[in-house]
């Protein structure tokens with residue numbers, strides 16, 4: 001039984017095993033097993049792949065983690081950076097506090113009661129660089145600013161030096177409070193002048209760059225006038241007296257060399273609208289105009305002066321007598337305009353020139369003399385009126401206006417010659433003197449504005465300011481960087497090590513991360529940046545200085561600051577470029593140098609030949625010098641008014657020069673022809689031929705209009721580039737032609753042939769100008785040389801010349817049309833400019849009105865406070881009890897009058913507002929129309945300018961084809 005049971009169990013197991021073996025799962029397992037055994041290698045490979053994949057996945061995970069880490073670290077880095085910045089700020093604050101404490105202590109020790117916050121703010125804004133001074137010699141008007149030093153007394157009173165003087169820029173740092181009344185800030189205002197002298201520069205420096213170069217003019221029929229302008233106590237008298245010492249020496253050094261001159265001196269003052277003689281115990285003088293409109297001062301003492309001592313004595317004597325009064329601002333304030341006049345006379349008594357030194361009265365306004373008496377206020381009003389008139393006259397003179405309003409005040413009346421002198425060597429120098437004290441920064445700004453308005457400003461100013469600002473900023477940065485470097489070096493080692501470790505860690509983490517960018521040395525980069533910026537500004541400064549130096553060589557001041565042309569100048573240049581087809585300003589300087597060189601060379605070789613050439617060279621050089629002297633004037637005019645910008649002056653002088661050139665060419669040619677040896681030229685003639693060649697080269701660079709035989713105006717020797725090339729390539733041929741072309745004139749007396757020859761020359765040059773090909777040109781020249789033998793060809797050529805003459809006429813006509821168009825455009829610009837000027841004048845008058853209104857209001861406020869003080873006194877003492885009725889009545893009448901005034905003002909205001917609204921409405925409509933109209937006009941003008949050129953080209957083409 002047991003066996004049976006065991007067998008059954010075994011059978012069941014067998015069945016279960018077979019069932020399992022045959023089951024699909026087992027089959028799969030077996031298949032897999034067999035596959036495993038068959039592909040064991042392959043599986044190993046796959047497992048490696050799997051491993052790799054796993055690794056990649058792991059790496060990806062790691063990277064993700066790293067990314068998370070880097071994300072985290074960048075956040076941390078930012079936080080660290082912020083922390084660093086905070087620390088830096090704290091350090092800075094601490095430093096500032098320390099500096100402040102140190103300064104406070106220093107100020108206490110030196111008795112300076114200045115506001116340290118303002119002082120530090122101003123220090124941050126200071127300009128620390130200045131350009132070289134430029135001596136003035138060609139400017140009709142020069143404006144120079146001089147800053148006086150801050151006195152210790154002023155510092156004790158809490159005054160700050162609020163002026164930065166960086167030639168040619170003056171920056172006024174005006175200390176101010178914000179609206180909250182607590183926050184301090186500094187308002188900067190920049191001004192640019194011809195020269196700016198700081199407190200460190202002596203009067204000798206001022207003289208060297210201002211009056212000294214002009215002293216010679218007073219011996220050459222010039223009138224040199226110097227004004228000292230500024231608020232009371234700003235150093236006007238100091239500057240004038242300082243200059244006197246220097247010019248006296250220079251004048252007498254000239255007179256000692258040249259005994260024919262005689263000096264006559266007069267000294268008078270204008271006080272309260274009246275003239276007083278300072279050399280005759282303040283005798284009152286009458287200012288009269290004679291029948292020739294010359295201003296004469298009746299009974300004025302004119303003392304002849306023999307030596308320096310005598311002159312100094314006279315000046316001292318006059319200074320003592322001059323009217324001075326103590327004011328709030330200056331204990332010995334000069335209240336008059338003092339005029340010292342030195343007239344240079346010939347031995348025959350005729351006037352050679354004048355030097356006028358005007359020490360103006362203090363420019364402070366009436367409101368500054370509140371506490372002074374009525375007389376002082378009247379004085380102030382008179383002074384203001386005459387200073388306003390002076391400004392108007394100088395502006396009119398500088399802008400080249402036809403009318404100079406010199407009758408506006410007594411001061412300007414006696415200085416009539418200074419404004420109206422037509423001599424090119426007459427000059428005006430305005431010395432604007434300024435006080436550095438912060439409390440007078442209002443007046444300083446007023447003075448600088450006055451000086452700035454005298455001369456038309458140019459748009460170049462910003463460049464100089466930018467350069468100086470950049471330079472000072474770069475310097476500051478460099479200094480900061482250096483100080484931070486020093487701090488870094490002196491910081492404790494542990495901190496440095498920590499920083500190093502941190503940097504290392506950062507570097508390592510960055511190195512681990514293959515995709516991460518290489519670590520930058522930020523400090524190194526900063527340093528480079530700063531240094532680069534510093535170098536850049538240094539470069540700009542050097543450039544500016546180089547330009548300036550170049551100008552000082554040419555004696556043309558203040559061009560260095562005119563790197564960029566203004567908008568108007570650009571327009572004008574574009575127009576001139578357009579008109580250059582007709583009138584081109586030649587490079588005369590170069591040409592003259594060439595001729596001068598040639599003349600010197602010739603003089604060493606052949607004295608005889610050199611005389612004619614050198615005389616032409618010297619004549620040309622003279623012309624060039626005249627032209628160079630004219631340049632600053634035209635430049636000034638360019639700055640002042642566009643209307644004066646047209647190139648008429650230069651063109652006429654160009655024409656003169658070119659006419660002279662042509663004459664010289666003809667003369668030299670003629671003399672060559674007479675001395676000519678057909679086989680070879682003699683030494684003299686070789687030189688002449690050489691100089692003739694040079695003259696012709698110059699004339700080729702100068703487009704000239706000249707007369708041909710028929711009296712027609714024709715243009716010869718074009719400056720067209722193609723023509724230049726041609727002439728360069730065929731220099732020798734031209735040279736020969738030039739000399740040989742003249743020969744038949746002498747050899748053959750045939751007038752017809754002469755004319756034809758000349759016509760041929762002229763026409764061939766026109767051909768060149770009109771870009772005819774060189775072969776045709778060559779042929780024509782060839783034909784011209786064979787003319788001597790062949791009359792038929794000659795006649796043909798003559799006919800051709802007649803055709804070309806008509807062509808020439810046509811070109812001239814077209815040129816005229818183009819020129820007329822350009823003139824129209826220039827006229828338009830002049831009109832625009834005069835409009836601008838009028839507008840500016842209106843604006844200034846408005847400003848003056850506004851300021852006088854403001855002063856009236858201030859006075860009212862003062863009166864009010866006086867009244868209230870009086871009332872309280874009345875209340876206290878009660879002494880006016882009996883008179884109170886009349887007092888109230890008077891007060892009532894005053895109030896009613898004032899109310900009436902204010903009502904009138906209100907009415908004015910209403911009408912003004914109405915006008916404004918109407919104007920705005922009109923303007924918006926007009927503007928739309930005008931824009932449209934202007935566009936149309938411009939298009940038409942462009943067409944008009946283009947069309948003649950096109951027509952001319954097509955006409956030439958036609959002619960070419962016909963020929």
Ligand SMILES: Nc1ncnc2c1ncn2[C@@H]1O[C@H](COP(=O)(O)OP(=O)(O)OP(=O)(O)O)[C@@H](O)[C@H]1O
Pocket residue numbers: 147148149199230231232233234235236237238239330332333334335360361362363433
């Ligand atoms: N550049 C300077 N260097 C040293 N001191 C100066 C300088 N400029 C002016 N001062 C001094 O300042 C004071 C006032 O100068 P000054 O009398 O010339 O002023 P001012 O402008 O003529 O005044 P006012 O219009 O009231 O006559 C004088 O004591 C003078 O010595």
